[in-house]
Every structure is written in C-alpha cells, then in structure tokens.
Amino acid sequence: MSSEEEIEIDQAIIKKSLYGITAEPTYSGVLSFMRRKYTKDLTGADVAISGVPLDLMVSNRPGTRFGPEAIRKASAMLETIHPYTWNFNPYDRLAVIDYGDCLFDHGKPATITDSIYKHARKIVDAGVFMMTFGGDHFISYPLIKAHAEKYGPLSLIHFDAHSDTWDYEDEDIHDHGNMFRRAYKEGLINSKKSVQVGIRTKNPETYGYNILYAPWVHENGPKSTVAEIKKIVGDNKTYLTFDIDCLDPAYAPGTGTPVMGGLTSYQALEIIRGLTGINYAGMDVVEVSPAYDHANITAIAAATIAADLLCVLAHDKGPLADK
Numbered sequence: 267m268s269s270e271e272e273i274e275i276d277q278a279i280i281k282k283s284l285y286g287i288t289a290e291p292t293y294s295g296v297l298s299f300m301r302r303k304y305t306k307d308l309t310g311a312d313v314a315i316s317g318v319p320l321d322l323m324v325s326n327r328p329g330t331r332f333g334p335e336a337i338r339k340a341s342a343m344l345e346t347i348h349p350y351t352w353n354f355n356p357y358d359r360l361a362v363i364d365y366g367d368c369l370f371d372h373g374k375p376a377t378i379t380d381s382i383y384k385h386a387r388k389i390v391d392a393g394v395f396m397m398t399f400g401g402d403h404f405i406s407y408p409l410i411k412a413h414a415e416k417y418g419p420l421s422l423i424h425f426d427a428h429s430d431t432w433d434y435e436d437e438d439i440h441d442h443g444n445m446f447r448r449a450y451k452e453g454l455i456n457s458k459k460s461v462q463v464g465i466r467t468k469n470p471e472t473y474g475y476n477i478l479y480a481p482w483v484h485e486n487g488p489k490s491t492v493a494e495i496k497k498i499v500g501d502n503k504t505y506l507t508f509d510i511d512c513l514d515p516a517y518a519p520g521t522g523t524p525v526m527g528g529l530t531s532y533q534a535l536e537i538i539r540g541l542t543g544i545n546y547a548g549m550d551v552v553e554v555s556p557a558y559d560h561a562n563i564t565a566i567a568a569a570t571i572a573a574d575l576l577c578v579l580a581h582d583k584g585p586l587a588d589k
C-alpha cells in the first residue's frame with residue numbers, strides 16, 4: 267500500500283460492505299477471520315464463519331477450545347490472493363462474515379450438543395453457508411444434524427487420521443471418536459457416497475464409508491485423490507470436515523491425537539484446490555489445539571485450509587455481475 271493510502275484499522279468492526287478486503291497490520295486490531303465483518307446480522311451474507319470452542323469430548327489431550335481464536339489470529343497473516351492457484355480475490359465474489367462463537371454451558375455437558383445444533387440451525391435456516399472452526403471433532407455431529415435436516419442425507423468428505431466410527435455400547439455417548447457412526451446410524455449421512463481421506467489408524471467397522479487411506483494418497487498423489495473423491499460424492503449434497511490431524515504432525519503438531527505418516531500441507535492444499543464443482547452444504551475445520559503448537563504451524567495450516575475452501579466456494583460462484 268502507498269504511504270498516502272489511509273489505513274483504517276479494525277475492519278472487523280468498521281467495515282461497511284460485506285465484500286472486499288482492506289490491508290491492515292497483521293499484528294494489530296480486532297481479530298475476525300480474514301478481517302471479515304464481525305456481526306450477528308446474516309442479511310446478505312453468503313458464508314458465516316463461526317467457532318465452537320469445545321474440548322470436553324476429547325479422548326486424549328484437550329485444548330481445542332482455543333482453536334477458533336488461534337485460527338482467526340493466524341488468518342491475519344494470510345495473503346488474500348494466491349495467483350498460482352486462484353487468480354481472483356474470493357472476497358470480491360463471496361460475502362463472508364464472522365458470526366463469532368457458539369455459546370454453551372460447559373458446566374452442563376449434556377446440553378452442549380443441543381446448543382451447537384441450535385447455533386447451526388440459526389445460520390442454516392437463514393440460507394447462509396456455514397464454515398465452522400473447532401473445537402474438538404465432536405462438534406461435527408450436531409453441525410451435520412442441522413445440515414441434514416435441511417438438505418437430507420449428506421455425502422461426507424472427511425479428512426482425518428481417524429475414521430471416528432467407534433462403536434460404543436452407549437448409543438448416547440458424547441465423544442469425538444464416534445460421530446460418523448452415529449450420523450450414519452441416524453441416517454444423516456449416506457456413507458456409500460462418502461469418503462474418508464488420510465486415515466491411518468485402526469478401523470474395525472467402516473459402516474460403508476469409502477476410505478482413501480494415507481498410504482493410498484501418498485502412492486497415488488493429489489490428482490488421483492481428487493478424482494476418486496469426486497467420483498464417490500457425485501452431485502450429492504456434501505458436508506466437508508477437515509480434522510487437522512489428517513496432516514502429519516510435522517505440519518500440524520498442535521492437535522490432540524497426532525499420528526505419523528499423514529498428509530503434507532502441500533498435498534492437502536493440492537487436494538482441496540481440486541475440489542471445485544461439488545454441491546457443498548457446509549464445512550468445518552477442527553481439532554486445532556494451540557497449547558501443543560509450535561510457531562503457530564497448526565493454526566496457520568488450519569487458517570490456510572479454511573481460506574482455500576472459501577476460494578473453492580468463490581470459484582464455483584463465479585464473479586459478481588457488474589452492478
């Protein structure tokens with residue numbers, strides 16, 4: 267920016283249009299995701315970013331309640347335009363707001379599922395696309411429930427080291443390891459038209475989910491992975507969930523349950539950047555746990571993945587008609 271250009275700081279508050287982006291110092295000002303307008307007003311919004319700062323359902327190391335905050339902070343450093351992949355500014359095409367976080371009562375764990383579900387229903391029922399930041403992966407269950415009630419049984423594109431289809435005796439257990447069994451059992455997900463990508467842990471029961479294991483992705487590369495994903499989900503309404511532990515711990519150490527042998531950040535971005543032309547219902551990026559992070563590696567990875575997913579949506583929407 268030129269020295270004469272006036273920098274107006276705190277775009278998250280003062281921004282008038284829901285479109286466009288204004289440069290401001292990366293180290294200063296009110297944080298929202300990509301400095302989007304921080305608002306509860308869904309009018310005119312295409313996409314609402316929101317956080318679910320939950321880490322009560324983890325089986326291993328907690329701390330993902332600080333995930334949404336870390337992803338917002340990391341996003342302040344991101345470039346808006348990646349000319350080698352997307353030759354456009356996504357915020358010229360998509361009206362993206364930051365809706366803030368979901369409020370729930372951590373002292374009443376049994377009420378949390380419903381609080382997340384109601385938070386999602388408010389946004390989904392307004393016809394606004396949700397991009398949600400976790401929080402532990404359990405949050406995907408109430409989010410998917412809200413989306414499936416509007417759109418019918420969904421296809422799932424699920425990036426993870428773990429399949430999260432554990433079979434517990436108690437059907438009503440609140441845990442970040444069995445959401446996709448539960449969502450399948452409740453008819454929220456069509457598992458045959460769904461795909462899990464990057465899995466590299468024990469998986470006793472697949473419930474019909476298609477699985478592209480991490481070694482398969484490494485052997486076949488991003489292009490074949492994209493082709494397989496598109497073949498599986500077809501034109502079905504699709505929910506995309508990205509557990510950051512899909513990435514190798516070298517690229518995402520700040521997470522509760524890291525597993526070696528995962529995707530590189532470049533592989534993940536190449537796959538995501540190929541996933542255009544899919545009939546998306548909603549998306550989330552989960553399991554960032556800043557206390558285990560180093561140099562914000564994991565938060566930057568999550569913010570970049572989310573920003574690129576917005577580029578996918580902006581690509582599919584195309585440029586706005588001239589006003």
Ligand SMILES: [Mn+2]
Nearest residue numbers: 427428509511
């Ligand atoms: Mn996982």
